[in-house]
Amino acid sequence: MNEQLLQANSNAHEANTELVLDIRNLKSHFFTAKGVVPAVDGVSIQVPPGKIIGIVGESGCGKSMTAMSVMGLLRYPGKIVGGSIILSGKEITHIRPKELAKIRGNEISMIFQEPMTSLNPVYPIGHQVREAILLHQKISKEEAKNRVIDIFRAVGIPEPQKRYYSFPHQLSGGLRQRVMIGMAMVCRPKVMIADEPTTALDVTIEAQILRLMKKLCEEQGTSIILITHNMGVVAEICDYVYVMYAGKVMEQAETFTLFEKNSHPYTQGLLKSIPKLDEKTDRLYTIDGVVPNLLHLPEGCSFCTRCSQAQKRCFSEKPYLYETGQNHGVRCFQYESGVHLDGK
Amino acid sequence: MFSKVLKRIAISIPVLIGVVLAIFIMLRIVPGDPATTMMGEHVNPAVIEKISREMGLDQPMYVQFFKYVANALKGDFGTSYRLNRNVTQIILDSFPHTVKLSLLAALVAWIIGLSAGIIAAIRQNGLLDRLFMGCALMGVSMPVFMTALILQYVFAFKLKWFPVSGFDSFRAMILPAIVLGWNSAGSIARMTRSNLVEVMQNDFIRTARAKGLRENGVIVGHALKNAMLPVLTMMALQISSMLSGAVLTESVFGVPGIGRLAVNAIETRDMPLLQGTVIFTTILIILGNLIADLLYNVLDPRIREGI
Numbered sequence: 001m002n003e004q005l006l007q008a009n010s011n012a013h014e015a016n017t018e019l020v021l022d023i024r025n026l027k028s029h030f031f032t033a034k035g036v037v038p039a040v041d042g043v044s045i046q047v048p049p050g051k052i053i054g055i056v057g058e059s060g061c062g063k064s065m066t067a068m069s070v071m072g073l074l075r076y077p078g079k080i081v082g083g084s085i086i087l088s089g090k091e092i093t094h095i096r097p098k099e100l101a102k103i104r105g106n107e108i109s110m111i112f113q114e115p116m117t118s119l120n121p122v123y124p125i126g127h128q129v130r131e132a133i134l135l136h137q138k139i140s141k142e143e144a145k146n147r148v149i150d151i152f153r154a155v156g157i158p159e160p161q162k163r164y165y166s167f168p169h170q171l172s173g174g175l176r177q178r179v180m181i182g183m184a185m186v187c188r189p190k191v192m193i194a195d196e197p198t199t200a201l202d203v204t205i206e207a208q209i210l211r212l213m214k215k216l217c218e219e220q221g222t223s224i225i226l227i228t229h230n231m232g233v234v235a236e237i238c239d240y241v242y243v244m245y246a247g248k249v250m251e252q253a254e255t256f257t258l259f260e261k262n263s264h265p266y267t268q269g270l271l272k273s274i275p276k277l278d279e280k281t282d283r284l285y286t287i288d289g290v291v292p293n294l295l296h297l298p299e300g301c302s303f304c305t306r307c308s309q310a311q312k313r314c315f316s317e318k319p320y321l322y323e324t325g326q327n328h329g330v331r332c333f334q335y336e337s338g339v340h341l342d343g344k
Numbered sequence: 345m346f347s348k349v350l351k352r353i354a355i356s357i358p359v360l361i362g363v364v365l366a367i368f369i370m371l372r373i374v375p376g377d378p379a380t381t382m383m384g385e386h387v388n389p390a391v392i393e394k395i396s397r398e399m400g401l402d403q404p405m406y407v408q409f410f411k412y413v414a415n416a417l418k419g420d421f422g423t424s425y426r427l428n429r430n431v432t433q434i435i436l437d438s439f440p441h442t443v444k445l446s447l448l449a450a451l452v453a454w455i456i457g458l459s460a461g462i463i464a465a466i467r468q469n470g471l472l473d474r475l476f477m478g479c480a481l482m483g484v485s486m487p488v489f490m491t492a493l494i495l496q497y498v499f500a501f502k503l504k505w506f507p508v509s510g511f512d513s514f515r516a517m518i519l520p521a522i523v524l525g526w527n528s529a530g531s532i533a534r535m536t537r538s539n540l541v542e543v544m545q546n547d548f549i550r551t552a553r554a555k556g557l558r559e560n561g562v563i564v565g566h567a568l569k570n571a572m573l574p575v576l577t578m579m580a581l582q583i584s585s586m587l588s589g590a591v592l593t594e595s596v597f598g599v600p601g602i603g604r605l606a607v608n609a610i611e612t613r614d615m616p617l618l619q620g621t622v623i624f625t626t627i628l629i630i631l632g633n634l635i636a637d638l639l640y641n642v643l644d645p646r647i648r649e650g651i
Binding site: 071073097098101105106109112118120121136183 | 550554556557
């Protein structure tokens, strides 16, 4: 146990800070009729307290599945097959449903991509948020109601007393996502996972929601895992970023480092794909090819089929995640001189 | 809410008038003269003519119709040819039997149907699911007279657990209630299961899990109310159709209810009685629909504001 903690500390982004959430070598596979799909294939993510951690990648790269695994929300045919998830020093990977229920919504919570459908249409929103409190804390309904109204005010819902009795269909998408954030924050969790929280919203609302999340995170000391495919969002609020591809972390770095010194060909491609205001181009940059079928991954590096810098060995050998600088890891043979970060 | 109820009732009135008109015309088109039916075949034609005149059967059909409607509005549906008694009174006498049978059957259907449906949904594709859905399919697809006859033969005639027919004791009511209830339970169970399975795929179920509810809490607290909306409608319609007389069940078990009354009226060409039962039945069905609609309004906030 001590050894594990020591190791966790040595790998933390900030020295001497205990991690709130430590995901180590997590493997979640889907057992389908066509074969085993390794949706999450050895992912390690460290979340220090009060930080915003970004996970970026294309659709289907396993970022949502990583989040679902952490929340214990994977459903048949998906299953965690390896690795460990440690929430404030406690192993939660294979705990009993009863124990898991106590943690969910309390110590770790999640908001989802689809605010329009994530609230139950037949109950008032106030009751749905109140339920989250009553499940985890022994307080009276009246007290819980006041807490809900407070959190509604905090997430910027106008007329919180009146809105308490509103039904989801009476609210806009932006307001519904504020309700979801309120629900996720109301028990003051240690970690909040936000799975593309602004993808379904329009851009003006997106900025408001992101600012709100960042503010609440700072006030309550909650860490956020922000899952997104939007590099702009990452640049705006994340402290540290993991770039995922085909179920693996391809590169991890502090946000500034990632944008300045991006090292993995995939990250380079992603950043080049962002349209720039000061450049006149006819066609936007794209990474050639498509995300490989997870059932038939290439033998070597999973990005080799689309990589512009691929060498011969990339097609036959799997690269490790190599340390290239402080808190910076890249899964590419170009950085082979660095220390292996995998499996530690 | 109140104005909506009034609106719904107003819509029902043309339906009722249409049904009355249709049944009135149909019964006058079918062969067979009521006076002859009443008096028997071998009676002096002069007597029959006299009786026809007394009953107003020689008048034009529209005159007869308006007279009938005018009387019906006063609660008088005429006099039965065979029983020589007021039709309203006959219907009100047999209705309690139908009510007893229906309520008992509905109880069987709701308790068994709902719990089987919920369990089957939770244990989707498991052994219990298959067993319950098999029974439900049997209940839905076997003709009622067949289940009635089989259960009657096995449990009443062979095993002698229940009386073969009649409706005078609680024991006698059990078999008819099971026969009638099984059929409804089947459709309730199937619908509950499929709705629950579908609702469990929704995003808000994931939210409920994420906030820390355990699986049973998710199903009871969040999935059930959504899944029950269409099932409740069906249950309201079922009970109104049961109340309007389970023709086959009542006939097989000799229950003196509305259903058997209608069958007897057809067999004896008792026109006023048949008209009376059909109109009574229609009113019940319309009421059932109305209640189902209102239930939907109470339970689903989206519809409450919709119209």
